[in-house]
Amino acid sequence: MSEQHSKPNVSPSQAADLVKKHYNLTPSQTKDLPSYEDQNFHVVTLDGGQYLLKIMNSEDSKDPTLFELQTYAMTFLEENGLPTQTAVKTTTGQGMFLEDLDCGYGRRKYLVRLLTYLPGIPIAKVPFSPQLLYEVGQTAARMDTILKEMKHPQLSVLRRKDFIWDLSNLVLLEKYMHVLDGDPLQEVVKTVLHQYKTFVAPKYAGFRKCLIHGDFNDLNVLVEANDGDGHRISGIIDFVDMHMSYYVHELAITLTYMMLEHAKPVDVGGPILAGWESVIPLNEEEKVCLFWLVLARLSQSLVLARYSVTLHPENEEYLTISCRKGVPILCRFLEMGKEQVEKVWFQSAAQFDSKNGK
Template sequence: MAEQHAKPNVSQCAAAELMKKHYNLTPSEMRYLPSYDDQNFYVATVEGGQYVLKITNSEDSKDPTLLELQTYAMAFMHENGLPTQTALRTTTGQVMFLEDMDCGYGFQKYLVRLLTYLPGIPISKVPLSPQLLHKVGQTAARVDNILKEMKHPQLSVLQREGFIWNMSNILHLEKYMHALDGDPLQEVVKLVLHQYKTFVVPKYPSFRKCLIHGDLNDLNLLVQANESNGHRISGIIDFGDMNISYYVHELAITIMYMMLEHPEPLEVGGAILAGWESVFPLNEAEKDCLFWLVLSRFCQSLVLARYSVTLHPENEEYLMISSKKGIQILRRLSEIGKEQVENVWFQTAMQFKEQK
């Protein structure tokens, strides 16, 4: 989470000057794109291209290696056939540059990149059919399979052991539990953390390791209509949470976020699991822990959102957007229980396999 005053606040006029100075491109159209910590502009140019000018907050700009790795990973995945953005090089051949700017609280350094623009709309804007969820699972597994092959001298930087969104750090949530004091939800979270500690942790040696995207949520997957009145995935964006983790973490994260967007959350897991296993079948330990890992990600999201509210009460509405739905789903899943939820997921996944 970026510190206060770390978010850039660059005018369109100043952003257009950056485009001219570093890329020799002239914007014909510019508009702000939403972002929590950074500043993003959609830019169409007189020369004919469409781009996203991304100005990273001053806090994250202090770690250029991490951003360089994310940019490298995007290019690597693009070369391997996935719809990711790539960075345009500056007139001096750099994929990003540090700009010293005053955004209203003194001069600070901000890392700037110009990324290709991907067409499409967030997956949250379209109905999540079983076929589309199957594609989501397939895509998530392909992402990890491709990232597994990536080589880079600085790859170890992506271990990110202290990173709070790393799913290996679920038990770190205990430090933030006070944010739920007085809320009955605290008991549900405590139960999940207990199950994670006693049931999941001993099985970690059997999980397969890899580099994961780490945040395949409803805003980071873009879709476009296809010829058969359905949708295809046209973009995978935002690699800010990328970390060295486990295949099954990526799957749990993806299921959890797609559940938030579906009118019948329980129906989501089976279709995504079937798509995932068409690329990368889970082993027994991974299958056995999937339920608790999905619930653990809900807890991670809810506890950290509540904690953020204690730091930034003025942003409560924004920070708690997905939490209301998430709380209901977490309660429901814990009430239904592991066995019944798994029956639904695994039977649905089996039906998909039989149809193929």
């Protein structure tokens, strides 16, 4: 099946019918939300309840085990004090179900879940104070230390061998590089790939393994106003990219996406690093590879967004959000060089800790 035809295309009224049929809830409002390859709906019910209905693409729906693990992980994190969504049980007691739907290219099975709705707005929509960025780094590290303790008989499923968004699989980008033919950015990405293969890859033996969220970005971290004039984290959403990886990968991903909304992207690194290392101090191999791993994530975002647009040109605006903001950062960081960027990150992290008595 073509990837082009795997994304669900359900109308709000069809989504409302699914909620009525499987959860015995009556929606008063069902709003389609932007999504990369699945379909999400914000559902408000007559009794005032709020939920998120997730309809997975038909390719991923073929392996429900992966989503059972994601649901299990969200519940595990919530039970251990982190603000995550949990799955609502169907009328028959299931955490999810397969629905046979025709989305315009024949009948296919789509995995459907209804999740609790968390308060707050994406962190991308509020000013990034150093204290909030510190909390981002600290929360990401806390999340991974909790996930490290999670036990489940199917955990091996999360060793997703060919998962394209796993930083361990950066070289898989090579088969998509044709989307940059004729674009000077192709040479930029080739430079990152070369540094990854020659400098980063040999150091993997020193990286510490763990289970990571994998997409701790500026749209998947929710915040709400605190008692002062700032904000605090109120939710962590979207565990679709969860996989077995490394602590430093989670940190690199977090750094990358939080830079996208900041006027001075390099300044984001210090507070996030300080927050992260208050929970998980980096070892030497992780520290010296962080710069190239951030550029690796920016490269993934660029190439895979361009490729996705060839499959879903109608969704170009959403698919290229991160890519459009990330390209200037990728080029600027290469221009500054590894040594200068690391100097800013690690010196400002130390100053943040000193200033705040940490």
